[in-house]
Amino acid sequence: MENKKIKIAVAGTGYVGLSIATLLSQHHEVVAVDVVPEKVELINSRRSPIQDEYIEKYLAEKELNLKATTDGEEAYKDANFVVIATPTNYDPVKNYFDTSHVEEVIRLVMQVNPDAIMVIKSTIPVGYTESIRQKTGSKNIIFAPEFLRESKALYDNLYPSRIIVGRPNGDERLDQAARTFAELLKEGAIKQGCRPVNGFKTSVPEEEIFLVIIDCGGTLRCGIYPQKRIPTININPVGKSGPMAKYITEDIYVSGVKNDNIALADGSAAPISEAAPAKEEKDFKYSADKKVSETMGSSSKSSLIQKIGMGAGKVVATFNSAAKESTNTVLHTIIPFMGFVSLLIGIIQGSGFGNWFAKLLQPLCGNIIGLVILGFICSIPFLSCLLGPGAVIAQIVGTLIGVEIGKGNIEPSLALPALFAINTQCACDFVPVGLGLAEADPETVEVGVPAVLYSRFITGVPRVIVGYLASFGLYAAK
Secondary structure, three states, X not given: OOOOOOEEEEEOXXXXXXXXXXXXXXXXXXXXXXXXXXXXHHHHOOOOOOOOHHHHHHHHHOOOOXXXXXXXXXXXXXXXXXXXXXXXXXXXXXXXXXXXXHHHHHHHHHHHOOOOEEEEOOOOOOOHHHHHHHHHOOOOEEEOOOOOXXXXXXXXXXXXXXXXXXXXXXXXXXXXXXXXXXXXXHHHOOOOOOOOOOOXXXXXOHHHOOOEEEOOOOHHHHOHHHHOOOOEXXXXXXXXXXXXXXXXXXXXXXXXXXXXXXXXXXXXXXXXXXXXXXXXXXXXXXXXXXXXXXXXXXXXXXXXXXXXXXXXXXXXXXXXXXXXXXXHHHHHHHHHHHHHHHHHHHHHHHOOHHHHHHHHHHHHHOOHHXXXXXXXXXXXXXHHHHHOHHHHHHHHHXXXXXXXXXXXXXXXXXHHHHHXXXXXXXXXXXXXXXXXXXXXXXXXXXXXXXXXXXXXXHHHHHHHHHHHHHXXXXXXXX
C-alpha cells in the first residue's frame, strides 16, 4: 500500500473532518467538502478555518495533496473512501440525534459512486450504522469512532492512543476495507510505535510519553509519573507507600518487573466485559460517603450550631489526615532510611573502612583550607548528583568528622564550616523530583535542574567561608 495512491473524499471540515483530511493528504489525494464557501477558500489558500495549532502548521508548512470544494458530487464520484464527518446535533430534551446531514451524504455517494466505501466519523447513536445500512440498502458503510479534542484534533490523530474501525461480522470485503482504512490512519500518524528514550539525557513532553520505566527504590519518585497518569513500570519492588501513595494504583503502576515477567502480545482481542445493569437511584437523606455534619451543613436550613459543628469537623478531619500521612511517612520512609544509613555506617565502621576514610579526610577536615577544598568537590554539579542520593555520603562524612572532633583531633570551631562543606550535595538528586511535585512544565525542569546545581556550585566555597567566619566566638576556649 506504500506506493498505491488512494482517492479520499471528506464530507465536513470541522475538527474531525479537517484533521482527518490533513492527516490522510500527507500520502494520498484528498478532497474536503463543505457547504460554506469561505471555509473552502481558506483551506485552498492553506489557512485553517478552525483554531488548531497542528492543523494550522501542517496546512502552512507541509506538502499536502489536499483541496477543498463545495461540489460534493464531483468530490465523491472518483473516491475510494468517503469519510463522513458532518455535524450531528443532539437534542438532550428529546434525546434525539439529527443525522440528516449524514444521510444526505450517503444518498449522494450512492447516486454518483455506489462502490465507494463510506466511513462514518460523525457522532451517532448506538445502532445507527446497522440501521442506516438497512434503511438505504447500502452494504458499503462502516464506522470509525473519533477520540479527538478541540484544538488538539490533528495532534490526537498524529499520536493516536488507539485506532478503531467497526464493520459487520462475516463480511470479508468490509473487513478488508476497514483494515485498509485503519492502515491509512496509521500511515499518517507519527506515533506508530514507541521509541526508547533516556529521560536523564533527553527531555520529552509529558503528552508524548507512552510509558515510563524506572529503577528506583524511593517511594517519593515512584509516585511522580502515576500522579500525572503516565503508566509506570518500576524494576524495584516498591509498592504503595510514601507521600505519593494515593497516586500509586494498580491501573497505572507496577513494580518488581523482571525480564521473565514480560511477554509479547499475540494480537488477539481482549475480552470485553459487559457492564452491570444500572441500579435505580434513590435520593436518600443521608449518605454513607458523608458524615452527618457534612450532610446537615450542606442543607439550606442549616443552623448556626450545625455550621459550627461542620467547621470543627473539618478542622479535626484535616489534622487527622495530616497525622495519618505523617505516621505513614515516618513508618515507610524515614525509619527505613534511617535504618539503611545506620546499617551502611555500621558496615563501614566495622569493616575498618571508616577509620581509613577518616584518616584520608582528616587533612581536609582539620583546617579551613581543606574544608574549602572539600566544599568545592561536593558542589561540583556532576559529582553532586552522584554523592547526593539519600544524603548517605553527607551522613557518613558528618559522622566521621563528628567523631574526630570528639576525639580532639579537629577543632570544634570547624564543625560549622565542615557542615556547610558536606551539605552542598545533600538532596541534589531530588531537584527534578521537587520540580515534578510542583507540577512544573518539562521545559522548567530542563532549565531548573542545571540552574540549581550550578547555583550550589557558585555558593559552595563562599558558604564554607561564611560558616568559618560565623564560628568565631561560638566556642569557649578550654
